Amino acid sequence: xxxxxxxxxxxxxxxxxxxxxxxxxxxxxxxxxxxxxxxxxxxxxxxxxxxxxxxxxxxxxxxxxxxxxxxxxxxxxxxxxxxxxxxxxxxxxxxxxxxxxxxxxxxxxxxxxxxxxxxxxxxxxxxxxxxxxxxxxxxxxxxxxxxxxxxxxxxxxxxxxxxxxxxxxxxxxxxxxxxxxxxxxxxxxxxxxxxxxxxxxxxxxxxxxxxxxxxxxxxxxxxxxxxxxxxxxxxxxxxxxxxxxxxxxxxxxxxxxxxxxxxxxxxxxxxxxxxxxxxxxxxxxxxxxxxxxxxxxxxxxxxxxxxxxxxxxxxxxxx
Numbered sequence: 196x197x198x199x200x201x202x203x204x205x206x207x208x209x210x211x212x213x214x215x216x217x218x219x220x221x222x223x224x225x226x227x228x229x230x231x232x233x234x235x236x237x238x239x240x241x242x243x244x245x246x247x248x249x250x251x252x253x254x255x256x257x258x259x260x261x262x263x264x265x266x267x268x269x270x271x272x273x274x275x276x277x278x279x280x281x282x283x284x285x286x287x288x289x290x291x292x293x294x295x296x297x298x299x300x301x302x303x304x305x306x307x308x309x310x311x312x313x314x315x316x317x318x319x320x321x322x323x324x325x326x327x328x329x330x331x332x333x334x335x336x337x338x339x340x341x342x343x344x345x346x347x348x349x350x351x352x353x354x355x356x357x358x359x360x361x362x363x364x365x366x367x368x369x370x371x372x373x374x375x376x377x378x379x380x381x382x383x384x385x386x387x388x389x390x391x392x393x394x395x396x397x398x399x400x401x402x403x404x405x406x407x408x409x410x411x412x413x414x415x416x417x418x419x420x421x422x423x424x425x426x427x428x429x430x431x432x433x434x435x436x437x438x439x440x441x442x443x444x445x446x447x448x449x450x451x452x453x454x455x456x457x458x459x460x461x462x463x464x465x466x467x468x469x470x471x472x473x474x475x476x477x478x479x480x481x482x483x484x485x486x487x488x489x490x491x492x493x494x495x496x497x498x499x500x501x502x503x504x505x506x507x508x509x510x511x512x513x514x
Contacts, residue, residue: 200417200506201459201495203486204244204328204432207289208282208465209251213260215269223269228468229280231480236279239487242497246285246328249310254290262313273318281322281499282314284342286330292371296333296401297378303334303341311345326500327351328432328462333401335380336425343426348501349419352403352429354410355386368394375399391440403429415456417507428504431460438463438486443478446485454493458503461486 211228220226224233235241250261273280284307286294295303314323325348332353334342342350364372366385375383380401388398402425409420410431419430436449438461453459463483467476476482490497498506 197457199455199457199459199493199495200498200502201461201486201490202244202326202432202498202500202502203241203461203463203483204246204283204500205463205465206246206285206328206330207248208245208285209248209260209262210465210469211245212247212262212265213251216260216265219266219268223272228465231468231483232280233276234480235483235487238484239491240279240497241483241487241490242279242499243281244324244326244328244499245280245282246330247282247310247314248285248289248330249287249306249313252289262310262317265313265317267317270317270319273322277319277321279497281324282318283324284310284327284329284347289330291374292369293331293333293374293399295329295338296331296335296374296383296399297380298335298338298341299378300337300341303338304345307342307345307347324499324501325349326503328500329403332403333383333399334403336382336402337380339402339422339425339427347427348504349428349430350403351432351500352405352420353386353388353398353400354405354431355389355400355407357400357404357406358385358387360385367397367399371399389435391435391437403427405429405431415453415458417458417503419503419507419509421509428509430500430503432500433460433462436461438479438482439467439474439476441482443481443485446482447489450486450489454489454495459490459495460500 215226224230232243327347327350382402386400419428421428466472468479
């Protein structure tokens with residue numbers, strides 16, 4: 196039987212590190228979210244990639260916290276767990292949306308290095324992984340080049356048919372037209388997002404974008420695309436499985452359709468774990484356990500996103 200794999204990541208991670216830094220427990224696994232992830236690993240072998248913000252956002256108040264405040268007290272524990280728990284680059288903070296879509300090379304490189312250096316300081320060199328899931332996904336061409344030069348191996352991509360921006364701001368939600376226009380790069384356009392969250396069905400895409408035909412060729416497989424101009428490899432991640440968009444029962448039904456897939460990508464967001472978050476999901480932990488149980492029973496091996504470049508050759512070179 197051919198080997199099957201899955202990867203799991205959590206976006207927007209910063210609050211668990213804030214709690215760890217301020218509560219100063221005896222073990223990092225006394226922090227509830229880290230405890231859940233450890234149980235998922237111990238029981239089912241789940242490896243988790245934590246895509247971290249550099250700092251908390253003013254949206255939630257003035258009580259700012261940054262990665263620079265995480266003590267190195269737990270470095271040995273993080274290092275010991277680095278075979279199944281790693282951090283990666285995401286964004287400086289939660290807002291604005293699409294932070295990287297028109298980013299410069301210099302700004303992207305500076306932020307990436309800021310993030311990786313802090314993670315290495317408090318968690319050890321082996322606790323950073325170079326499979327990149329950028330906040331909101333779209334990244335400029337120069338941003339992709341910067342991340343590759345910083346060691347990035349593979350990056351999440353949006354998928355679909357590119358559509359020129361008409362100039363009508365009403366075609367995008369939440370004032371996103373302003374994000375598209377600010378320092379706009381030639382590759383910044385629109386596409387229709389395949390998502391259960393219909394509010395963002397019309398979205399912005401950057402350089403890390405795959406058209407429908409290429410997506411159909413590599414969906415649910417180990418295949419990916421390598422871009423010779425930036426050096427970066429691109430892969431559509433999640434393939435529709437974002438845990439916070441499913442109830443636990445819906446998740447079981449969805450995963451049941453993926454049990455024969457060569458590769459299953461699964462994402463999540465940190466905020467929904469917290470009871471004081473306006474969209475708190477009490478089933479958060481159970482959904483992670485569901486992933487672990489069903490994937491392990493179906494014979495899927497848990498990997499990190501960056502491992503794809505070692506498991507398979509690119510499906511095609513060039514976008």
